[in-house]
Amino acid sequence: DQQVKQNSPSLSVQEGRISILNCDYTNSMFDYFLWYKKYPAEGPTFLISISSIKDKNEDGRFTVFLNKSAKHLSLHIVPSQPGDSAVYFCAAWDTNAGKSTFGDGTTLTVKP
Amino acid sequence: DTAVSQTPKYLVTQMGNDKSIKCEQNLGHDTMYWYKQDSKKFLKIMFSYNNKELIINETVPNRFSPKSPDKAHLNLHINSLELGDSAVYFCASSLRTGGNEKLFFGSGTQLSVL
Numbered sequence: 001d002q003q004v005k006q007n008s009p010s011l012s013v014q015e016g017r018i019s020i021l022n023c024d025y026t027n028s029m030f031d032y033f034l035w036y037k038k039y040p041a042e043g044p045t046f047l048i049s050i051s052s053i054k055d056k057n058e059d060g061r062f063t064v065f066l067n068k069s070a071k072h073l074s075l076h077i078v079p080s081q082p083g084d085s086a087v088y089f090c091a092a093w094d095t096n097a098g099k100s101t102f103g104d105g106t107t108l109t110v111k112p
Numbered sequence: 113d114t115a116v117s118q119t120p121k122y123l124v125t126q127m128g129n130d131k132s133i134k135c136e137q138n139l140g141h142d143t144m145y146w147y148k149q150d151s152k153k154f155l156k157i158m159f160s161y162n163n164k165e166l167i168i169n170e171t172v173p174n175r176f177s178p179k180s181p182d183k184a185h186l187n188l189h190i191n192s193l194e195l196g197d198s199a200v201y202f203c204a205s206s207l208r209t210g211g212n213e214k215l216f217f218g219s220g221t222q223l224s225v226l
Contacts, residue, residue: 043202043217093213099168100215102155
């Protein structure tokens, strides 16, 4: 049972444009949602998070939107830069379970 | 200074062998994890330790035995390696705050079982 899904394995955008990465979840017990970025041969690094009681969180070029009724979140990157090319993982934190559940990642390619 | 370091980075071994992966964090975190990333790219939790105590064991075969000698270290020992154990294993740590648990990952150990 895959509780966190990223339905787009890959996304390609032009430098300067907006990148939108999507994530769906099924477990309504998740308290926080996080995005991680991963470069090849490195571990994932934390990017941005949002509490389940909020609908938007912004940090520089990165904004995460949460639609709780649809159990959907998205990560917007504006403007996209070639250095943003990486695999992006959506993760959901369940405080009671004490663990994060990850999606299977979306590979973002930003073309110069 | 590397925050979460794991060794070795690459591990190639034969079926049936026993191997260990070591992990250390210098962030002062109280919780450490092992995650497995298989060929489908899923990052799946295997174990979690809080203050040296096992708190999560996600139905991992008992050939996998984690050991936490102290809060800063979490090692993973694997007995009788099988082909299906081939994957990238990530160690991670966090500070248990009761919410918004950000994980800090090591760079991964690519295990190949031949």
